[in-house]
Amino acid sequence: MAKPNTASTKNHRYEFVHDDGTDFVSHQRRRDDGLWQTVATWMIPQVTCI
Secondary structure (H helix, E strand, C coil), X not given: CCCCCXXXXXXXXXXXXXXXXXXXXXXXXXXXXXXXXXEEEEEECCCCCC
């Protein structure tokens, strides 16, 4: 019986990160060695309601 291929074929992804009350979105790409490298990060501004 053949072993199923569970390796991801994705080359890039977006990740949501929450840290100390601040939210970020990071764009990552897969390196040749299979690890993810962050290419860019955007801060999501907090909305203040008055």
